[in-house]
Amino acid sequence: MPEGHTIHRLARDLASTLGTEPLQVTSPQGRFADGAADLDGRSLVQADAWGKHLFLDFDGPRLHVHLGLIGKFRRPRGDGPIPDSVRLRIENGDTAWHLTGPQTCRLVEPGEVSEITDKLGPDPLRRGARPDRFVEALARRRAPIAAALLDQNIIAGIGNVYRAEFLFIEGIDPVTPAANLRPDQALALWDLAKAQLRQGVRLNRIVTVSADDAGSPPGRLRRADALYVYKREGRPCRRCATEITIGQVGGRSCWWCPSCQS
């Protein structure tokens, strides 16, 4: 679930559903009991996403949430029992949200927010993001481009799915040293990231396959048809039918087409 698009969509959905009225905040699991007590009865005045970081401003206290690999922030359907795993529950009259398995859920001082965001690379989903900083950061790196795209200090919000998909779409070999990319290739990656992450926010899921390649609009694609290479090792490339390859790049599995990406 969580790459940058997820967090930006969450910021939007939390703000629109929770409004600005006082909220009930609890920690059914108990591991955020003190923080929840501080937030209880306050209202949400702003929800802001920076890459994969989410900051919720409760009119004073600020909550920092990072979902990590398995965290989820979702609206429980119906009104069954509240699972023991819910770290944070926020509710108003009509809406409830459950946060489970987050890597981070803690109150921070206002200064800590900028401390965190200052270290992040540009986030293509934020207004005023600086693509030139992304391009310059790549030019300084000898690490493989596939590793650089996962580095949140270089570009914020890309995860393991998008990095593989972007490199396929741009026809770039994942192990190419970042500094070896031409400036136009680096800029193309930025523009692609911006367009794809925006679409991810809109659809609330990752769909990278183009309407041309899929033969149907992106929103209607089945899960299995939504991606070009991610987790498709051994299967034929959608463009050239060569077998998709898997390898470790930057400590994570990466997938690519050895023919389209060289």
Added chain:
DNA sequence: ATAATATGGTGAT
């Protein structure tokens, strides 16, 4: 039942 896996990141070795 138990294990493996996951769109992430940190801290120790």
Added chain:
DNA sequence: TCACCCTATTATC
């Protein structure tokens, strides 16, 4: 480069 954290779902005995 590894071990580890957190939870839910799927795969394998």
